[in-house]
Amino acid sequence: MSALLAPTLMDAGLLAQLAVGGLAVVAAVLAPPRARNLAAGGALVATGLAGAVTGVAALLGVEAGGVPVPVALPLTAPLDALVLAPDALGGLFMALAGVVVALAALFGIGYAHGAAASRTGWTAFAVFAVGLQLVPAAADAISFLLAWELMALGSTVLLLADHAARGPVRRATLWYAVMTHLSFLLLLAGFGVLVAAGGSTSFAAMRTAGVAGPAADLAFVLMVTGFATKAGLVPVHVWLPRAHPEAPSHMSAAMSAAMVKMGVYGMLLLTLRLLPAGPRWWALVLVALGAVSALYGILQASVQADLKRLLAYSTTENIGLITTAVGVGLLLRDSGQSAVADVALVAALLLAVSHAAFKSVLFLGAGSVLHATGTRDLDLLGGLAARMPWTSGAFGVGALGAAALPVTSGFxxxxxxxxxxxxxxxxxxxxxxxxxPVTMGIVALTIGLGLLTFVKAYGIGFLARPRTSAAADAREAGVAMRTAMVAGAVLVVGLGLVPGPLSQALAAAVAATGVASVNGAGLAVGAAAAVLDPVALTALAAAVLVPLVAVNVVLARRHPRREVALAWGCGGERTSPRMEYNATSYSEPVVRVFRASLQARRAVDVVHPDSAPMIVEHMSFTQETADVVESRLYLPATRALARAGDLARRVQNGSIHRYIGISFAALVLVLVVVAL
Amino acid sequence: MTPGSFAVILVHLVVAVLVTPLLIGVMRTVRARLEGRVGAGVWQPWRDLIKLLAKEPTRAPGSTPVLTLAPIVLMASSLVLCALIPLVSTVALASVPGDLFVVVSVLLVGTVSLALLGLESGTAFGGMGSSRHMVIAAMVEPTVLLSVYALSVPAGTSDLAAIVQARVADPISLLNPVSLLAIFALVVVVIAETGRLPVDNPSTHLELTMVHEAMILESGGRDLGWLELGSWLRLTALLGLVANLAVPWGVAPDAAPLSLLVGVGAVFAKLVVLGAVLAAAEVFIAKLRLFRVPELLAGSFVLAFLSVSASYLVF
Incomplete structure (x- = not known):
C-alpha cells in the first residue's frame, strides 16, 4: 500500500487513467441522454490525454514505482502480485493508445447516435479504452491478460450494440468474438509455457529465466499466433474486414489505429523483452507473415468499394509492413548487423505511430462521410470535396499519409x-x-498499390460529381467531429515535418543507436549515413512554388478563368454522373492483373425487349471479389466443425438410460485412473 | 548550405526549363523525319507553350480547387525533381541531398496530382486515364526501388550525387553486368513513368489506348500549359538521370563557373542524343495492349532483382 500512499509521477498517471475512466463509466450511466455524449465523451477524452501524458513520460524514461496489487487467490499456482509499470516501449504504445482514444472520443461526442450513444455504448467504450491503455502498462502476465480481456470485452459489446438495427452486425461480432478469444486462449497457453519454464508471472523474471529450446519455441508459436490474430495478419485477419465496417466509426478508428497495435506491441514484448535471444527462424517467420499480409492486405484493399472495408484491409497491409520491419530487425540482430537492425526496428515503431495517426483520421473521415450521406459505398459517393471541405481536407491528408507521400508521417x-x-x-x-531483395520488392509493390488505393478512395469519394442524391445533399460535420479530424491531420503532417525528436525517443525505447535527430527537425540514419530533413525539403518546394505561383497569378490577372456550363461533354449535354468512373471500374485493371489471387466473380446481365433480340433494353454488371483465405481456409474448417457437432449430437439423444450409462462409464474411468 | 549549392540548383532549374521544350521538339522532329514527314520544327513546343500559357482556362460548375492546384503541384514536383537530380553538377544541398527514395516520392507526388486531376472532371475518359495511370505507376514501383537498390549497393548510399561520383571514380563498374541490368531496368521505368511508347502513346487521342492524354483532356489554356511543361520536365529529369548514371563523365564535381558550363554542355548533348535515340526507337515499335504492360514491367522487375542479387552473390 505504500506505493498507493506515496505515488510516483508514473503511478499517479496510471491511477488517473483508471479513475477518469471510471468517471466516464459513471457519466455514461448517470447522465441524461442529451448530455450523455458530452459527459461520457469528455471524460474519455481526459482518460485518453492522461494515457498520452503518462505514456510520453514513460517513453522519455520516467521510472514507474509500480502499483503492486497483491493477489491472494486460493490456488497452488505461483501467482505474484499484479504490477502496472510501463517501460519505454510500453510507454510509447500507451501514448499512442491514449491519443487515439482522445481523438475517437472527441469525434464520438458529435458522432455517436442510436445504440452507440446509449448507456451500454459509452460504458463499453470506456471499459475498452481503459483496457487498451493499460495493456502496455502491464509488467506481469496476469495483469497483461486482464487488461487484454477488458479491451476485448469492451470492444465486443460496443460492436454488438447496433445489432437490432442492422443484420450484418451480428455476423461481424460473432467472427470478432471467436477470433479475439482464440487470440486470448493462445496467449494464455503461451504465457502458461513461459510461467512454467520461468517460475514466475512477472515479465522481469521471465526474461532473467532465459527460457530457450523447445519451450521457448512453443511459447513463440502460440503467442505470435495470438498476437497476429489481434493484429489482423493473414491468415488470421478475417475478423478485421467484417468488424471495422460494422462498428460505429469512432470505435473503428480506435480499434484499427490503436487496438490492433497491441498485437504489434505483444510481438515486440515477446521478441525484445521476454525472449530476446530467439533463433533465426523466428525472425524469418515474422518477415514472411508480414510480407504476405502486406501484399494480400493492399491487394484486397485496392479492389474494395466499401470505404471502411477498404480501410480495414489497408490496416492488415500496414501491420504487415510493421511486422516485416520487426522481422528484418531481428534477422539482422541475429546476423550481427546491429546498426542496420536498429534502423529496421525504429522503422517498425515509426510505421506504427504514423499508422495510428493517419488511420484515425481516415476512419473518422469515413465516419463523417457515413454520417452525412448514410452510405460507405464509394460507388454511390462523389463530389464531397465541394460539400464537406473540412472532412475532405482531413481525409486527403490522411490519404497522403497512407500513400506515404511527402511530407507526411507515412513518408x-x-x-x-x-x-x-x-x-x-x-x-x-x-x-x-x-x-x-524479395522483401524490398514486396514492400515496393505494396507502396505502389497503396498509392492506387488511396488515390481511388479520395478521388472517387471526394472529387468528381455526386453519383447519388445522398452524396449531393451531404452536409459538413459538426464542430466536435471536425476538431477531431483536423487534430489527427495536424499530427500526420507534424510528425512528417518534424520526425527527429520522436525518432530519437523511439530509438531509445528499443535501445537502438543508429538513428538520430539533426537540425532539430530532421532525421539522420547513422548506419546508412543518410539524412532526411522534411522541413528543408518543404522549403525547397516552397522556393520553387513562389515564382511559379507568381507567374500563375500574373497570368490569371490577364486571362481570368472562365466558368462554362459545359466543360467538354463530348460535344453534347454534360454527361450523366452514371457515366463517371466509379470505385469498381477504377480497380478493374487490378482485378484483371491479379485475377489469380483475387478470384473476382462477375456477372453481366443483358435484357432484350421481346420484339428485338438485337437491342439491349437494360444491362447490369455485378462483381464480387472473394477473400481467398476465408473461402479456402475458414469455410472448410467451420464446415468440418459443424459436422463434428452433428456427430456429437448422436450421443445426446434424450434417452435417460444412455445418460446413466455414460455417467457410470465416467465413474469407472475416474476410479481406474485414481487406482493407477 | 553553401552559396555554391544554391547556384547549382538555380542552374539545374534554368537549364531544365529552357532545354526541355527543345528536347521535345528534337524528339518530335526526329520521329517526323524518320516517318517521312517534315515536322513542325524543333521550336514548336516552345511556341505551343507560350500560346497555351496566354490562354484562359475554363472551369465547369461544381469543380473543386484540385482543377487549379493539380497543374501547379505537378509543375512544382517536376521542378523539385530537376533540382534534386544531379543533372549538371553533383554539388547538392547538405540538408536535402538527392536521396533516391526522396526523388521517387517527389515523382509520385506528380503522378498522384495527375491522377486526381483525371478524376476531378468526373468524365468517363478522365477516370479511365487515371485508373490506367495509377495501375502502371503501382506496377513500376517495385522496379524503381529495386533498380535504385542495385545502384546503391556498390556506392553504399542512396544519395544520387554520391552514386554518380562513385561511378566516375570507377569507370570499370559501368560495364559490370550488375550495373547494365540496373540501367536497363531503369530505362523501362523511365519509359513507363513518362508515358512513352510502348507503354503509352503521347501523340494519340484514341480512346482505347490513351492514358496520359485522357487525364488532361478536360484541361485547357494555362492549366494545360503547366501540365504539358510539367510532364516534359519529368522526361528531362529522368532521361538526365539515366544519362548521367550510364555515362557519368562531364558532370561538374564542384560549383566553379567553368565546370558548370562544361556540365551544362555535357547534359545538353547527352539529353539530345538520348532523346533522339528514344524517338528513333519509337518509330519501330507499336504500343502494347494495356494488359500486356504488366508483363513488360514484370520483365524489368526480374532484371532489377537479378541485378541486386548478383551484386551480393557474384560481385
Missing amino acids: VAEWVLLQGLIHVDARTDRLLAIVI
Whole structure:
C-alpha cells in the first residue's frame, strides 16, 4: 500500500487513467441522454490525454514505482502480485493508445447516435479504452491478460450494440468474438509455457529465466499466433474486414489505429523483452507473415468499394509492413548487423505511430462521410470535396499519409524502412541476399498499390460529381467531429515535418543507436549515413512554388478563368454522373492483373425487349471479389466443425438410460485412473 | 548550405526549363523525319507553350480547387525533381541531398496530382486515364526501388550525387553486368513513368489506348500549359538521370563557373542524343495492349532483382 500512499509521477498517471475512466463509466450511466455524449465523451477524452501524458513520460524514461496489487487467490499456482509499470516501449504504445482514444472520443461526442450513444455504448467504450491503455502498462502476465480481456470485452459489446438495427452486425461480432478469444486462449497457453519454464508471472523474471529450446519455441508459436490474430495478419485477419465496417466509426478508428497495435506491441514484448535471444527462424517467420499480409492486405484493399472495408484491409497491409520491419530487425540482430537492425526496428515503431495517426483520421473521415450521406459505398459517393471541405481536407491528408507521400508521417516511416533494407550487408550471407531483395520488392509493390488505393478512395469519394442524391445533399460535420479530424491531420503532417525528436525517443525505447535527430527537425540514419530533413525539403518546394505561383497569378490577372456550363461533354449535354468512373471500374485493371489471387466473380446481365433480340433494353454488371483465405481456409474448417457437432449430437439423444450409462462409464474411468 | 549549392540548383532549374521544350521538339522532329514527314520544327513546343500559357482556362460548375492546384503541384514536383537530380553538377544541398527514395516520392507526388486531376472532371475518359495511370505507376514501383537498390549497393548510399561520383571514380563498374541490368531496368521505368511508347502513346487521342492524354483532356489554356511543361520536365529529369548514371563523365564535381558550363554542355548533348535515340526507337515499335504492360514491367522487375542479387552473390 505504500506505493498507493506515496505515488510516483508514473503511478499517479496510471491511477488517473483508471479513475477518469471510471468517471466516464459513471457519466455514461448517470447522465441524461442529451448530455450523455458530452459527459461520457469528455471524460474519455481526459482518460485518453492522461494515457498520452503518462505514456510520453514513460517513453522519455520516467521510472514507474509500480502499483503492486497483491493477489491472494486460493490456488497452488505461483501467482505474484499484479504490477502496472510501463517501460519505454510500453510507454510509447500507451501514448499512442491514449491519443487515439482522445481523438475517437472527441469525434464520438458529435458522432455517436442510436445504440452507440446509449448507456451500454459509452460504458463499453470506456471499459475498452481503459483496457487498451493499460495493456502496455502491464509488467506481469496476469495483469497483461486482464487488461487484454477488458479491451476485448469492451470492444465486443460496443460492436454488438447496433445489432437490432442492422443484420450484418451480428455476423461481424460473432467472427470478432471467436477470433479475439482464440487470440486470448493462445496467449494464455503461451504465457502458461513461459510461467512454467520461468517460475514466475512477472515479465522481469521471465526474461532473467532465459527460457530457450523447445519451450521457448512453443511459447513463440502460440503467442505470435495470438498476437497476429489481434493484429489482423493473414491468415488470421478475417475478423478485421467484417468488424471495422460494422462498428460505429469512432470505435473503428480506435480499434484499427490503436487496438490492433497491441498485437504489434505483444510481438515486440515477446521478441525484445521476454525472449530476446530467439533463433533465426523466428525472425524469418515474422518477415514472411508480414510480407504476405502486406501484399494480400493492399491487394484486397485496392479492389474494395466499401470505404471502411477498404480501410480495414489497408490496416492488415500496414501491420504487415510493421511486422516485416520487426522481422528484418531481428534477422539482422541475429546476423550481427546491429546498426542496420536498429534502423529496421525504429522503422517498425515509426510505421506504427504514423499508422495510428493517419488511420484515425481516415476512419473518422469515413465516419463523417457515413454520417452525412448514410452510405460507405464509394460507388454511390462523389463530389464531397465541394460539400464537406473540412472532412475532405482531413481525409486527403490522411490519404497522403497512407500513400506515404511527402511530407507526411507515412513518408518518413517508409523512408527509414527502405534505408534500413538497402544498407544490409548481404555479401557474406546467402540467406540475406535472397530475403532482403524479395522483401524490398514486396514492400515496393505494396507502396505502389497503396498509392492506387488511396488515390481511388479520395478521388472517387471526394472529387468528381455526386453519383447519388445522398452524396449531393451531404452536409459538413459538426464542430466536435471536425476538431477531431483536423487534430489527427495536424499530427500526420507534424510528425512528417518534424520526425527527429520522436525518432530519437523511439530509438531509445528499443535501445537502438543508429538513428538520430539533426537540425532539430530532421532525421539522420547513422548506419546508412543518410539524412532526411522534411522541413528543408518543404522549403525547397516552397522556393520553387513562389515564382511559379507568381507567374500563375500574373497570368490569371490577364486571362481570368472562365466558368462554362459545359466543360467538354463530348460535344453534347454534360454527361450523366452514371457515366463517371466509379470505385469498381477504377480497380478493374487490378482485378484483371491479379485475377489469380483475387478470384473476382462477375456477372453481366443483358435484357432484350421481346420484339428485338438485337437491342439491349437494360444491362447490369455485378462483381464480387472473394477473400481467398476465408473461402479456402475458414469455410472448410467451420464446415468440418459443424459436422463434428452433428456427430456429437448422436450421443445426446434424450434417452435417460444412455445418460446413466455414460455417467457410470465416467465413474469407472475416474476410479481406474485414481487406482493407477 | 553553401552559396555554391544554391547556384547549382538555380542552374539545374534554368537549364531544365529552357532545354526541355527543345528536347521535345528534337524528339518530335526526329520521329517526323524518320516517318517521312517534315515536322513542325524543333521550336514548336516552345511556341505551343507560350500560346497555351496566354490562354484562359475554363472551369465547369461544381469543380473543386484540385482543377487549379493539380497543374501547379505537378509543375512544382517536376521542378523539385530537376533540382534534386544531379543533372549538371553533383554539388547538392547538405540538408536535402538527392536521396533516391526522396526523388521517387517527389515523382509520385506528380503522378498522384495527375491522377486526381483525371478524376476531378468526373468524365468517363478522365477516370479511365487515371485508373490506367495509377495501375502502371503501382506496377513500376517495385522496379524503381529495386533498380535504385542495385545502384546503391556498390556506392553504399542512396544519395544520387554520391552514386554518380562513385561511378566516375570507377569507370570499370559501368560495364559490370550488375550495373547494365540496373540501367536497363531503369530505362523501362523511365519509359513507363513518362508515358512513352510502348507503354503509352503521347501523340494519340484514341480512346482505347490513351492514358496520359485522357487525364488532361478536360484541361485547357494555362492549366494545360503547366501540365504539358510539367510532364516534359519529368522526361528531362529522368532521361538526365539515366544519362548521367550510364555515362557519368562531364558532370561538374564542384560549383566553379567553368565546370558548370562544361556540365551544362555535357547534359545538353547527352539529353539530345538520348532523346533522339528514344524517338528513333519509337518509330519501330507499336504500343502494347494495356494488359500486356504488366508483363513488360514484370520483365524489368526480374532484371532489377537479378541485378541486386548478383551484386551480393557474384560481385
